[in-house]
Amino acid sequence: xxxxxxxxxxxxxxxxxxxxxxxxxxxxxxxxxxxxxxxxxxxxxxxxxxxxxxxxxxxxxxxxxxxxxxxxxxxxxxxxxxxxxxxxxxxxxxxxxxxxxxxxxxxxxxxxxxxxxxxxxxxxxxxxxxxxxxxxxxxxxxxxxxxxxxxxxxxxxxxxxxxxxxxxxxxxxxxxxxxxxxxxxxxxxxxxxxxxxxxxxxxxxxxxxxxxxxxxxxxxxxxxxxxxxxxxxxxxxxxxxxxxxxxxxxxxxxxxxxxxxxxxxxxxxxxxxxxxxxxxxxxxxxxxxxxxxxxxxxxxxxxxxxxxxxxxxxxxxxxxxxxxxxxxxxxxxxxxxxxxxxxxxxxxxxxxxxxxxxxxxxxxxxxxxxxxxxxxxxxxxxxxxxxxxxxxxxxxxxxxxxxxxxxxxxxxxxxxxxxxxxxxxxx
Amino acid sequence: xxxxxxxxxxxxxxxxxxxxxxxxxxxxxxxxxxxxxxxxxxxxxxxxxxxxxxxxxxxxxxxxxxxxxxxxxxxxxxxxxxxxxxxxxxxxxxxxxxxxxxxxxxxxxxxxxxxxxxxxxxxxxxxxxxxxxxxxxxxxxxxxxxxxxxxxxxxxxxxxxxxxxxxxxxxxxxxxxxxxxxxxxxxxxxxxxxxxxxxxxxxxxxxxxxxxxxxxxxxxxxxxxxxxxxxxxxxxxxxxxxxxxxxxxxxxxxxxxxxxxxxxxxxxxxxxxxxxxxxxxxxxxxxxxxxxxxxxxxxxxxxxxxxxxxxxxxxxxxxxxxxxxxxxxxxxxxxxxxxxxxxxxxxxxxxxxxxxxxxxxxxxxxxxxxxxxxxxxxxxxxxxxxxxxxxxxxxxxxxxxxxxxxxxxxxxxxxxxxxxxxxxxxx
Numbered sequence: 001x002x003x004x005x006x007x008x009x010x011x012x013x014x015x016x017x018x019x020x021x022x023x024x025x026x027x028x029x030x031x032x033x034x035x036x037x038x039x040x041x042x043x044x045x046x047x048x049x050x051x052x053x054x055x056x057x058x059x060x061x062x063x064x065x066x067x068x069x070x071x072x073x074x075x076x077x078x079x080x081x082x083x084x085x086x087x088x089x090x091x092x093x094x095x096x097x098x099x100x101x102x103x104x105x106x107x108x109x110x111x112x113x114x115x116x117x118x119x120x121x122x123x124x125x126x127x128x129x130x131x132x133x134x135x136x137x138x139x140x141x142x143x144x145x146x147x148x149x150x151x152x153x154x155x156x157x158x159x160x161x162x163x164x165x166x167x168x169x170x171x172x173x174x175x176x177x178x179x180x181x182x183x184x185x186x187x188x189x190x191x192x193x194x195x196x197x198x199x200x201x202x203x204x205x206x207x208x209x210x211x212x213x214x215x216x217x218x219x220x221x222x223x224x225x226x227x228x229x230x231x232x233x234x235x236x237x238x239x240x241x242x243x244x245x246x247x248x249x250x251x252x253x254x255x256x257x258x259x260x261x262x263x264x265x266x267x268x269x270x271x272x273x274x275x276x277x278x279x280x281x282x283x284x285x286x287x288x289x290x291x292x293x294x295x296x297x298x299x300x301x302x303x304x305x306x307x308x309x310x311x312x313x314x315x316x317x318x319x320x321x322x323x324x325x326x327x328x329x330x331x332x333x334x335x336x337x338x339x340x341x342x343x344x345x346x347x348x349x350x351x352x353x354x355x356x357x358x359x360x361x362x363x364x365x366x367x368x369x370x371x372x373x374x375x376x377x378x379x380x381x382x383x384x385x386x387x388x389x390x391x392x393x394x395x396x397x398x399x400x401x402x403x404x405x406x407x408x409x410x411x412x413x414x415x416x417x418x419x420x421x422x423x424x425x426x427x
Numbered sequence: 428x429x430x431x432x433x434x435x436x437x438x439x440x441x442x443x444x445x446x447x448x449x450x451x452x453x454x455x456x457x458x459x460x461x462x463x464x465x466x467x468x469x470x471x472x473x474x475x476x477x478x479x480x481x482x483x484x485x486x487x488x489x490x491x492x493x494x495x496x497x498x499x500x501x502x503x504x505x506x507x508x509x510x511x512x513x514x515x516x517x518x519x520x521x522x523x524x525x526x527x528x529x530x531x532x533x534x535x536x537x538x539x540x541x542x543x544x545x546x547x548x549x550x551x552x553x554x555x556x557x558x559x560x561x562x563x564x565x566x567x568x569x570x571x572x573x574x575x576x577x578x579x580x581x582x583x584x585x586x587x588x589x590x591x592x593x594x595x596x597x598x599x600x601x602x603x604x605x606x607x608x609x610x611x612x613x614x615x616x617x618x619x620x621x622x623x624x625x626x627x628x629x630x631x632x633x634x635x636x637x638x639x640x641x642x643x644x645x646x647x648x649x650x651x652x653x654x655x656x657x658x659x660x661x662x663x664x665x666x667x668x669x670x671x672x673x674x675x676x677x678x679x680x681x682x683x684x685x686x687x688x689x690x691x692x693x694x695x696x697x698x699x700x701x702x703x704x705x706x707x708x709x710x711x712x713x714x715x716x717x718x719x720x721x722x723x724x725x726x727x728x729x730x731x732x733x734x735x736x737x738x739x740x741x742x743x744x745x746x747x748x749x750x751x752x753x754x755x756x757x758x759x760x761x762x763x764x765x766x767x768x769x770x771x772x773x774x775x776x777x778x779x780x781x782x783x784x785x786x787x788x789x790x791x792x793x794x795x796x797x798x799x800x801x802x803x804x805x806x807x808x809x810x811x812x813x814x815x816x817x818x819x820x821x822x823x824x825x826x827x828x829x830x831x832x833x834x835x836x837x838x839x840x841x842x843x844x845x846x847x848x849x850x851x852x853x854x
Contacts, residue, residue, distance in 0.1 A: 068798060068800075069800070070796075070798065070799075070800055070801075070805070070809070071799070071800040071801030071804040071805055071808075072800060072801070073749070074753065074754055074801055074804045075749055075750045075753060076749055076750075077748075077749045077750075078749075080749075081749075104794070104797070107794055107795070108794070108795045111794070111795045112795065211747070267740060269744060270740035270741065270743050270744030270745075271740060271743060271744075271749065272743075272749055273743050273744065273746070273747050273748050273749035273750075273751075274744070274747070275744060275747050276744055276745070300736075300808045300809055301795070301796070301808070301809050303795070303811075306736075309727075309733075310737075310740075313694060313697035313698060313737075314697065314744075316697050316698060316699075316700050317696060317697030317698075317700065317701070317702060317703055317741075318697075318703070318745075319700070320638070320700050320701070320702050321504075321700050322500070322502055322503055322504045322505075322507075322508075322698065322699055322700035323502045323503075323504070323700075324700075326501065326502060327501055367531070367534055367535070367538070367837050367840070367841070368534070368535045368538045368539065368728070368730070368812060369497075369728065370531070370841060370844065371495060371497070371841075371844055371845070371848060372497075372498070373495075373496070373497055373498040373499060373848075373854055374497075374498030374499070374501055377498040377501045378497070378498055381498075381727045381728070382497070382727055382728050384730075384811045384812045384813065385795060385811045385812075385813055386811065386812055386813045410794050413794070414794070414797060414798075417797065417798055418798070421798060421800075427800055
């Protein structure tokens, strides 16, 4: 299958930061040509005249199964929300429920231009099947913890899934994730690290999210979370830290020049009263920063375009320095930096020949965002869902001209979700 | 003309915080009936089954003429942006340019559910004519300052406009505004206060926006801006302060129990590196807080739904307290508090019998924001332009089912805006 996207303004996010009107030829799953006036035979042409083309956005921290918990965090701090709201509700979810919840999240991502996500949730085949059926690119990870005494069962469950699925779908890769240092024993944290090293997997953990976590780790280990990770050897592995709200200047020295990325989740961190991560300092120290939405329960939505505006504005406002960050830096965080964080930068994160065809097309001609004086600034701050026209993942057109092309009956999905909500009771 | 809006879920924002499925009868400009099953004869029925109905949003601080300056603040602090970018560009604008710029802003507001704004810009009849032609409700104010030696000319211009237009259009009222204390002499500030008192007009001023302003006023007067306003008698008038980012606890004591409102502009304040206004403290001290977008140059867009999410999340994140503010408080700031700030709360800001028919209809059934567990939270955080279906101002339907009903040729408007941009050169 050859698809030609003609005449769009391509924001490549390549090494030269090229932004240029070009044709893009997709052959099967790959970008094969990028340049002026492609004239070969193709199966389908998408006219992108006056449109803007971006690499699909990459969401490096989410919990797809939480789509039904949107709006539940209002007025709750992190631990209150988890202990008294979310965890009791999640106990009532069946694997089939997770299928529908994941499907709903995947549709939200496709409609809002995200083509890759890192999902951390229960380890159930139904969850993975929803992701596979959605044809989205995903780094999948079962959220491991042993504070309920069931740590080994969770590891077994994860390894079973990993071994079953690792070669089944080119869009699906795996990461080993521990929920956090406050929900895992020291020995368990070491065990998961070993598992990750043995299987050459990305390690993934919620880290330094709020002040209670810092205090808990300090009390138990007399260390900061980052110092503890260092002792555990995590900083020697390929590691993705979610949040990093409370990372200190001393911690940053430990993180520098390591294979560590930080998934910044601005909306979730604000919503739960956690604070604002010092990502400008991370950037200054060459620590890779990517962006996550977190689940809808705390992040409100999976529309990454909503979240990137916060990334930019929070740094400017919180540091009282309008020059501390640029829109283009933020757009890189949501694309190529995300790919790096997930170990997928050889495949996605930019529009380049040889990369996989994960591409979105924006129509920015609507009168309400006219005129565009500063393209990248407008992409970061002024894109609504009605500007996101077409989403292509691995060469599959999953949305075209705002029409979802996935084989899902939306009314049935809504009914299934409503039934789950009825079953689990008041949320 | 009688319009019946049938069967919608009405978020009234009345004194009882009522949210109820009701019919709304509009007769000419007014809400005449609110309740179950209206059965009288009407000229038009809008079926709002499964839709949500809100009072139109109220934007208490903007500069409509700045629609063409979107994206110009990237990486610039307030004074740098004003002195080196905006003011030189504005010098090149003709009155006719302001007409088109205003028209573009008004269309953006209608499309995004704002029905009332407070506009502070040049005093030109063309600017007012664009507002009148847009059929939007507006408190109009010429931005007065005398640092260019032309203070009296500006006052004359404002008074001419005021006297010409004050009885011409029921949607148009006036406020007397000084740009700021750092662009006006002490005597000029007194003069405008007198003018406001003589004409019983709301006073309006940019105040305590950034640290440079605080330092300038401190140096010149050895006072905070609020202390200076107190000395000038401003706090004895009906007063609207835009920004208030740097208002101290001592200032708050002066502001309490006065007829003073603060227009909070979260996006603009972040964008220009000004900081985050302590609005939770204002609320705690019963100071009326409303919301503004500022102009697009610093506020990015006039879609107030984008801005209200920031209001909520900034307070939670900056104060590290998820309970410090509730979504409903924020929605009130964008509706009834805005009406109070502008002295229009007898007319608009809530859906009640006897008030003017400024009403918007939201369709929240889109799959990407499904399910709605917490209606008010979703209104504050998850509304995109594609959820805003219908906008009614003073009984006029200006947008219905996303279709703009204003008699404006959008292609011509875009061409006119492009010509202005060509003329003023690189921005």
